Amino acid sequence: MATSPVKIRTTVRPTAGRRERHRTQTRERLYQAALQLFAERGFLKTTVEDITEAADVGKGTFFNYFQTKEHILAEFGGGYVSAMEHALEEARATEGPIIDVIRELAITSIRKINEHEALLRAIYAAHASCESVRLELKQRVVACRRLLADIIKLGQARGEIRLDIPAVELARQTQSIFMGVSMGWAICPSSTLRKVLEETWDLLLPGLRTSASRGHNGHRRVSK
């Protein structure tokens, strides 16, 4: 089955000397090769040897960079946490609507991580069939939820988001919806992920707002 190449943006820091650069590149090569293989043949069916072969390095090399195959998934998952942290910084700094920061987070940042359908399916299948992988997910979901709750609190303080439900509950609910919709999309896509997320956001927005501000669905973009 042909799968379009997985290419996940990572942050390669512009640091240090040649040796350090070489290490960073090898790590990145292993990481990308692993994700590519997960997407093609599934997480469970991919071995460490498959990964090192695809990355063109010796088998033992893998363990200089990652303890296990699961650590690759954890690193992938770390992208969600970074996106949330970034959004929280933005929410603290912006004078524009907080609701736009959340929209941007759901529709742009998280979507970029999720848009490779086959990879998302492989990751989902791994979570569905593997208890240890699920445990890692749970920790990450909780970390993301706390960050999102902090963003929502800012929106509540500014009178944009309803106050009758605690921020941490709204965060859990919003997270469950966007996580679920992305998973569902990977398994049974009815449209592009962007469109599905945008529609979900638009449908959800009146429920997130204070009753007074429900009239205007507005603010489609983050004003920068």
Place this chain on the structure above:
Amino acid sequence: MATSPVKIRTTVRPTAGRRERHRTQTRERLYQAALQLFAERGFLKTTVEDITEAADVGKGTFFNYFQTKEHILAEFGGGYVSAMEHALEEARATEGPIIDVIRELAITSIRKINEHEALLRAIYAAHASCESVRLELKQRVVACRRLLADIIKLGQARGEIRLDIPAVELARQTQSIFMGVSMGWAICPSSTLRKVLEETWDLLLPGLRTSASRGHNGHRRVSK
């Protein structure tokens, strides 16, 4: 890993003679044994022989009732279509709010099918890793979407549901959210499925309503 017994309600018709009854019972035994095994060890790792052994029938017997293992999944999925058909009938007959019929569908009927966490995970893992299983899912999703769109149309005609988005689009969006939230719950439950679905519904409701009717979130129960 201990898994609580899967017991999916099925409709055993009160028909005919002893032979027919025996057939119905054997079929049901195979079906329940299969679901139980899927939940315990996963769909892919369950063989037809495992199923016939657990159901205590000869191996060949399986094929008198189901063509393949995948047909068990299809039958399970058929439950969603039946729930939708039932809800459509109810929507046509009721003089109460259509929105309550949809709520009941999401929170009671679909939940009953989904509430076995391990089985749901096994089924979604199969969908995530198997193209042929996904194709079957797609057909079912489309069938359910059409039925839901018909229910939503009734709600639009009665002025309960917003008119600015076509019923078929609202059906797709609502379906994607509830399917997604159930999938996410099976992998990473933050609460009971009932609670998660109820919260999702409450958050979504203002976005489904006409702007005029958004004030009252009311009607928590189907009035029968």
